[in-house]
């Protein structure tokens with residue numbers, strides 16, 4: 001892990017040196033270096049498992065419907081999984097309002113808001129999630145309304161969830177690439193399989209509270225368990 005972290009940092013430094021020498025040619029390097037980093041960063045954060053608990057698992061516990069614990073690890077086909085979940089909700093007569101009432105009782109992970117507040121005071125940050133804005137809204141309120149890119153549910157007037165709309169294909173990777181094409185260097189962090197593409201697409205990326213398996217399969221990605229260590233690693237590469 002340490003080796004991987006060092007390699008990433010070295011890559012980052014090389015990248016910065018390339019930037020600096022480019023700036024040298026127009027004589028602005030010293031000024032820019034005195035003022036601070038001459039590149040613009042944005043931190044791209046996964047939501048569930050990083051800042052808040054897994055929403056469907058928490059909702060399953062709150063609602064007492066154990067079937068809803070099923071996740072992408074049990075059913076990799078997201079479309080199939082979502083249609084199955086929507087069917088269960090219908091069966092139990094649960095609509096969006098009931099789900100939002102339940103989700104309102106879920107809190108961010110301890111220390112998550114403080115971590116995010118400090119992060120947003122030193123750099124730009126955006127949450128990129130596979131969840132739905134109608135589910136995430138009560139949690140965004142508790143996190144101080146950070147920017148959230150996610151998907152949306154289709155809801156009937158009665159409140160029944162009838163379907164859902166994904167923002168785009170492979171939305172985490174696509175969004176990170178779009179931010180890079182807008183001139184940002186991305187620093188992505190997440191806990192799961194669906195975060196690996198956006199983590200690997202950036203100059204730097206980190207795993208947070210991931211599984212032993214993912215950690216073992218990706219020794220090149222620095223992995224952390226505590227917000228303070230994650231924040232220190234981010235600060236180091238800014």
Ligand SMILES: [Mg+2]
Nearest residue numbers: 046048049192
């Ligand atoms: Mg996650």
